[in-house]
Amino acid sequence: MQDTEVITIQRIEASSSCMQKLSFGLGHVYNDLCAAVWFSYTLFYFHIVLQLESATAGILIMLGQVSDAVVTPIIGWAVDKTGNLKLWHVAGTTAVGVGFSLIFSVNSNDDSWWSLLWYGALIILFQIGWATVQISHLSIIPSISRDHTHSADLTTIRYAASVCCGITVYLITWIVLKTNHEPDKVGPNDFYKFREIALILTSIGVLCSALFYCGLHTVNHNYEDLSKNNPLNERSNLLKTSIIYQVSLLYMASRLFTTLNLIYTPLFLEERQTADVANSDIRQAIAIVPLVTFLSSFFTSIILKCRSQQVTDKLIYIIGSILSLTACAWIAIGMHYDLTYQIYGIATLTGIGSSSTMISSLCITADVAKTHKLGGSVYSIVTFTDKLISGGIVLITQHLSPKSIDLSPNFYAHVLAYVCGGTAITGLITVAILYCQR
Template sequence: MHIILNENVMVSSDLGAESNNFGKRSRLENIYFGLGHVYNDLCASVWFSYTLFYLQIVMEIPSTTAGLLIMTGQVTDAIATPVAGWTIDRVGTRRAWHATGTLFVTIGFSLIFAVNNNGNNYLSVLVYTSLIILFQIGWALVQISHLSMIPSLARDNNQSNTLTTLRYTASVICGIIVYMTTWAVLKDDANLNNVGPADFYRFRKIMFIITGIGLSAVMLFYVGLRNKWNKLRTYKQLQENEENKDKLPRNFLKSSIIYKVSLLYMASRLYTTLNLIYIPLYLDERQSDELSSIDGIRSTVATVPFVVYVVSFITAIILNFRKQSDTIVYVFGSLFSMSASIWIGIIGRNTSKIEIYTIATLIGIGGSTTLVTSLCLTAKYVKSNGFGGGSVYGIVTFTDKLASGLAVFAIQHLQNSLDENFPNFYSSVLAYVCGITALLGLLSITTLYCCPVSEEGL
């Protein structure tokens, strides 16, 4: 894909002028901005934490087929993301694309969990595939339209960091809401210890609750920023300004740092995504050991990810007051991430209750730190170079979505091909695959640190 910057980039001077319109933005308006991605975040928490678990355990779909469905969603999202970024920078307003994406998400996400589409037949797979594709296209439209607002809203890098941290904090709160809801719904039948096909109606109830909360947040987002939308201009409007035509920057795809930032974000996001997906399956694997009914899967499948998100929430708040550079903070986050993987690698699934929650704490600190700082670095890149936010975020997020889809499919295919008596498969995934991903992030920040700052704008 070849994109010429004189067709899709925002000019630094115009970004600055546009940002001044938001210079006196109140804290309440910042909160309204944070609500703009809440519905997406709620759905993402369910998608990454429970969809594979739901398809495999509740719908009893074979692991390879379930992995293929997850990969289909991630590949669709990966393709839709750069297309959405290119389109949002040129056609229509961010609000229109955000609303369109919200509609797609509502239809696709709701029906994935509302329709009892049990069975491993072609029609079942086709229905799930269609709904997942619709959901992921909508998710990409909402994500990029919301992310691309940050460089326009922020006057400087500090405000970019604030909005990015606020956005991530909202995401963490969404995860907490999802896990609290899941815990409450799954625990309503104390006579059942394991999760199975009988829990279809409970997962559908969870979906309805999440959809209601998400749509309420979207309405507040639109109403709260109703006086700001007309000041967020598209690149098409900027291009019509004669005085800007000779100021357009070079093709951002020719800048090496875009690939370094993409790799950094991919590693950060992939670590978080794989942990969210495989922690419930790891807990189900761990269930076969000697566990009391109190420490059963119905409790831990919600409480362990809940701890991850609570710790992530606290970490995100602390990061908002950091004094150190993003590079140093990212390195420390990577070390926390790697320590969690190493711990699981040493003890396998034979973890005590205290150990599993301690590991969850390390995952929360590491994942939150690396993800927030990688997004801050991306926002700085856009702001410093005057690039079109939608296009850059589209390219950066493309890598993580494609990688996560391929990784999940490969893992599920491997699990299906191994002997069923292999006892520590999912603990090995959390230990080795996630550990290697964290190490990749650490190596990526090293290459970014070594790049010429004066040349690249960071």
């Protein structure tokens, strides 16, 4: 009788654990849906659909990244101070819903101060909400994980959900933008289609967030060890360690590589229209090529879920960085040739490299967060570097972008080849330093 009760309890615990993991995976879905649109299409949307100046579009993207970076450390401290992760998650989701929906629902494209203030305010609201959801959700990992394996499982599930969100975005974009009676070139007349995409994604995101709140029990930080000390002193001690800066560089490199590819792939495809994609459908290409990237990322995340314990996070990061560099080299070598079909091979390598480096860097970060018992602070410090630098690079790139494609026909190809390649090299050097310090 006792054995039967033990087995029943074990089954209940296993079922509860699976439900917890599934619910956790849904908690960042709305953020990931918005991020896929934000990084893949927002610059394209501002510049091509709303017809804003290239520099203006770059400033708006930079404003979002800077506001995100500035509030991230504050949110991290507040999360560690209060500990109510689900409450912060609700507040962030609300801000994301309002900001993201209105950015794509109101057309103000006259480049006036009013237009800049309107979009600027919405972007700041959206980015503050996004950062709040991100920090609170990441902080759940060290709060509920029992060991490194459990932490790695949660991280992989989170990334797999993110990849599924990207796939969903590109499928919806392809369906909505694909028409037979309009010209291939996307322009101002497609504003209402981007609004439709945003509203569909918001509906999906809000539903997933509701399921997350229902399925995951109340999650709070355990502050027993911190109650005796000043949290500011604990954070100060964390900043004195070298590992936090190494992990920040590691995450920044992986995230920046992914972000820049998301942002500039549609513009790269638009650029290639004058070369080897002249006879193809750009409406399909700007959805299908990123979709290939996300599909390869998804399958990579499944494979990494089944890896043996001998395959360390650092080794995975090294392999992912090498594959990322290979994709960049492929673009650098082939930019003067026909890339109509090769682009799908490049997209596949990009997806595998991005998935490998992102999952491994998050696993390494989770270990640091669990060790120092400052999840919010660790994740805010790690993501601060990524958001600030990515915004700066986008601003500089848009400032340097040519007024006419004839002036620099391979400008965005150079961005994907050399700027993204530089971030992959940065990550490779950083993980090599971590290996040497074992």
